[in-house]
Amino acid sequence: MEKSFTLSRLDSGIAVLTMDVPGETMNTLRAEFGPEICEMLAEIKSDASIRGVVIISGKKDSFVAGADISMLDACSTAGDARELSKQGHEVFFALESLTIPVVAAINGACLGGGLELALACHQRVCSDSNKTMLGLPEVQLGLLPGGGGTQRLPRLVGIAKALDMMLTGKQLRPKQALKLGLVDDVVPESILLQTAVEMALAGARPAKKRKVSLVEKLLEGTPVGRNIIFDQALKQVNKKTQGNYPAPEKIIDCVRQGMTKDMVKGLEVEAQHFGDLVVSSESEALRSIFFATTDMKKESGAGDVSPKAVNKVMVLGGGLMGGGIASVTTTKAKIPVRVKDISETGLSNALAYAYKLLAKGVKRRHMTPAVRDNLMALMTTTTEYKGIKDADMVVEAVFEDLNLKHQMVKDVERECGEHTIFASNTSSLPIKQIAEAAERPENVIGLHYFSPVEKMPLVEVIAHEKTSPQTIATTVAFARKQGKTPIVVKDGAGFYVNRILALYMNEAANLLLEGQSVDHLDKALVKFGFPVGPMTLLDEVGIDVGAKISPILEKELGERFKAPAAFDKLLADDRKGRKNGKGFYQYGNKAKKKLVDESVYGVLGLTPATDKEPRAVAERCVMQMLNEAVRCLEEGIISSPRDGDIGAIFGIGFPPFLGGPFRYMDSLGAKHLVETLKRYQSEFGDRFTPCDRLVEMAESGAKFYD
Numbered sequence: 046m047e048k049s050f051t052l053s054r055l056d057s058g059i060a061v062l063t064m065d066v067p068g069e070t071m072n073t074l075r076a077e078f079g080p081e082i083c084e085m086l087a088e089i090k091s092d093a094s095i096r097g098v099v100i101i102s103g104k105k106d107s108f109v110a111g112a113d114i115s116m117l118d119a120c121s122t123a124g125d126a127r128e129l130s131k132q133g134h135e136v137f138f139a140l141e142s143l144t145i146p147v148v149a150a151i152n153g154a155c156l157g158g159g160l161e162l163a164l165a166c167h168q169r170v171c172s173d174s175n176k177t178m179l180g181l182p183e184v185q186l187g188l189l190p191g192g193g194g195t196q197r198l199p200r201l202v203g204i205a206k207a208l209d210m211m212l213t214g215k216q217l218r219p220k221q222a223l224k225l226g227l228v229d230d231v232v233p234e235s236i237l238l239q240t241a242v243e244m245a246l247a248g249a250r251p252a253k254k255r256k257v258s259l260v261e262k263l264l265e266g267t268p269v270g271r272n273i274i275f276d277q278a279l280k281q282v283n284k285k286t287q288g289n290y291p292a293p294e295k296i297i298d299c300v301r302q303g304m305t306k307d308m309v310k311g312l313e314v315e316a317q318h319f320g321d322l323v324v325s326s327e328s329e330a331l332r333s334i335f336f337a338t339t340d341m342k343k344e345s346g347a348g349d350v351s352p353k354a355v356n357k358v359m360v361l362g363g364g365l366m367g368g369g370i371a372s373v374t375t376t377k378a379k380i381p382v383r384v385k386d387i388s389e390t391g392l393s394n395a396l397a398y399a400y401k402l403l404a405k406g407v408k409r410r411h412m413t414p415a416v417r418d419n420l421m422a423l424m425t426t427t428t429e430y431k432g433i434k435d436a437d438m439v440v441e442a443v444f445e446d447l448n449l450k451h452q453m454v455k456d457v458e459r460e461c462g463e464h465t466i467f468a469s470n471t472s473s474l475p476i477k478q479i480a481e482a483a484e485r486p487e488n489v490i491g492l493h494y495f496s497p498v499e500k501m502p503l504v505e506v507i508a509h510e511k512t513s514p515q516t517i518a519t520t521v522a523f524a525r526k527q528g529k530t531p532i533v534v535k536d537g538a539g540f541y542v543n544r545i546l547a548l549y550m551n552e553a554a555n556l557l558l559e560g561q562s563v564d565h566l567d568k569a570l571v572k573f574g575f576p577v578g579p580m581t582l583l584d585e586v587g588i589d590v591g592a593k594i595s596p597i598l599e600k601e602l603g604e605r606f607k608a609p610a611a612f613d614k615l616l617a618d619d620r621k622g623r624k625n626g627k628g629f630y631q632y633g634n635k636a637k638k639k640l641v642d643e644s645v646y647g648v649l650g651l652t653p654a655t656d657k658e659p660r661a662v663a664e665r666c667v668m669q670m671l672n673e674a675v676r677c678l679e680e681g682i683i684s685s686p687r688d689g690d691i692g693a694i695f696g697i698g699f700p701p702f703l704g705g706p707f708r709y710m711d712s713l714g715a716k717h718l719v720e721t722l723k724r725y726q727s728e729f730g731d732r733f734t735p736c737d738r739l740v741e742m743a744e745s746g747a748k749f750y751d
């Protein structure tokens with residue numbers, strides 16, 4: 046087998062160990078590296094003329110981008126994974142124990158196991174390239190750094206900063222890494238190797254002392270202070286994870302044990318916890334999401350059809366959604382956009398939207414003012430159809446009105462080229478109906494974004510019966526360029542995401558009307574793992590918007606979508622949610638805590654209670670969502686359980702640690718689901734009727750995933 050490491054000797058007496066995994070664009074850490082590195086270390090040790098070692102990558106974009114995750118899937122027990130961690134400890138310890146200086150020369154991604162390798166070196170220098178990023182992102186996959194990272198990082202940068210890096214998984218740019226003391230120097234890529242060689246030749250120069258504040262000294266320098274840090278971290282973690290993710294707690298435990306006892310104990314605990322986490326259902330779910338999104342990136346959405354280039358875009362409507370869509374098109378996809386609106390306000394809104402995002406980038410030093418200005422220059426505005434003849438893609442985000450959308454289709458067919466794609470961001474109108482006004486319906490497609498556009502990763506790409514495969518493939522590729530994860534769904538009221546969300550929200554509303562308090566409901570669903578509760582979400586989306594969508598869904602999909610009638614009372618009270626400062630919660634008050642607007646109970650004629658178990662509250666709402674997700678699969682709205690999982694996680698925030706609705710249903714079993722739904726059906730009626738597919742699965746014992 047071709048090797049990943051080569052050792053070359055420079056005249057100066059420095060040995061250069063180059064990592065270059067054959068046949069891959071990125072270096073990833075693999076189990077077979079262990080023996081290879083040990084072989085190289087033996088060679089280095091046996092050669093007395095070698096004065097120092099530089100470890101560098103042969104790849105353009107990565108030092109080491111992390112560990113190869115499929116290596117973890119090969120572990121069938123916690124013991125296997127523990128062994129893997131221990132092997133890593135041994136190799137990195139052997140490297141660290143070399144008596145000659147070892148310097149890591151880092152260019153490109155240095156993440157996870159890659160950073161742990163660099164931490165085992167005596168010094169680190171990195172390039173100032175914007176490809177260079179350093180971090181320990183394992184927590185995002187429900188894991189912890191199992192190659193000694195939980196021990197070496199706090200010893201290098203301090204406990205609080207190390208915890209921050211490991212608990213968030215954040216990636217640092219070169220200058221941030223230097224400031225933190227994670228690297229000893231930052232230099233241009235062209236002199237990276239030379240600098241590393243000079244560092245190795247200079248010998249065991251004591252690491253540059255990083256600046257330590259008095260508070261840090263007091264806290265980290267005493268057992269009492271350290272305990273305060275660990276207890277605080279634990280408290281924050283529990284608040285954030287609601288106890289649903291075990292990895293952060295285990296990271297804190299590794300650091301606590303290692304820093305209060307010793308490194309040997311710390312490594313032992315690290316291997317122990319690493320093993321448990323690798324086989325935990327939470328990490329398996331998070332890894333499945335990672336693999337699903339990686340696979341999806343390779344799919345065109347339309348079989349073998351290749352996308353056409355999109356070099357110019359027009360956005361119709363510069364409101365909330367249009368402003369966001371235009372912004373991600375220029376800032377992420379770097380494609381020129383012309384925004385058309387009938388009002389100057391819409392146009393200035395779109396420009397302000399983009400500028401605000403870019404200004405944030407400058408403030409955080411992610412870009413220079415010159416880059417900001419160049420990106421701003423990609424956006425132009427108009428109130429007339431001018432300068433759009435050659436647009437390859439038009440995204441419409443005008444008011445939700447079928448006649449207006451028809452007008453837009455006609456305008457675009459008249460003003461743009463024959464190839465121009467017309468993508469509608471409608472949230473409720475069937476794309477087929479919009480395409481009825483088109484002479485070229487094959488160019489018409491749905492492209493459904495979520496608000497706020499720059500933050501929400503999902504888009505639904507909706508093909509109606511006549512949408513051409515070419516239009517689908519081009520739209521999918523365009524959305525990906527905007528940094529989105531697209532799922533291709535079939536045309537139908539509410540598409541996928543809003544359809545499953547609507548039933549979940551209705552059930553929460555039913556519980557409210559049965560007397561459960563607003564914050565009790567929200568807390569129950571947050572505890573279940575959603576980022577926000579349903580009442581908060583309804584305030585954000587707009588109670589009026591919900592009221593507009595419900596009848597459309599009810600008409601197209603049936604009685605189960607009927608919103609509770611008492612909600613009309615909220616609208617009669619002009620309660621729209623955050624947008625008009627009047628909803629379930631108080632807005633504009635100075636209190637730091639989010640407070641329920643208690644007057645809402647009076648409007649609904651309720652006395653709030655909290656007597657239902659949070660678990661039971663969550664189950665009732667989630668059951669509705671699960672049952673409807675299966676119906677969407679049954680009807681071909683989504684083409685696979687995988688798309689259903691990704692859509693729900695990225696579009697609604699369905700708890701990632703459960704792997705999405707379909708993986709969650711597999712863990713519960715169809716039999717259990719049908720029994721639960723039937724129990725609710727007998728109590729609350731037919732809206733809980735289990736769908737045919739679930740009933741069949743309950744009988745056959747089938748699962749959604751193999």
Ligand SMILES: NC(=O)c1ccc[n+]([C@@H]2O[C@H](COP(=O)([O-])OP(=O)(O)OC[C@H]3O[C@@H](n4cnc5c(N)ncnc54)[C@H](O)[C@@H]3O)[C@@H](O)[C@H]2O)c1
Binds near residue numbers: 361366388441446472
């Ligand atoms: N708001 C959301 O959360 C959300 C989410 C997904 C999809 N959508 C959909 O996106 C679309 C836009 O929603 P929004 O919230 O951005 O609305 P908005 O009211 O904020 O913006 C609509 C804009 O369209 C402009 N407009 C109206 N007629 C026009 C015309 N003839 N030509 C050009 N511009 C015109 C208006 O001046 C306004 O600036 C709707 O179809 C909505 O259903 C909204």
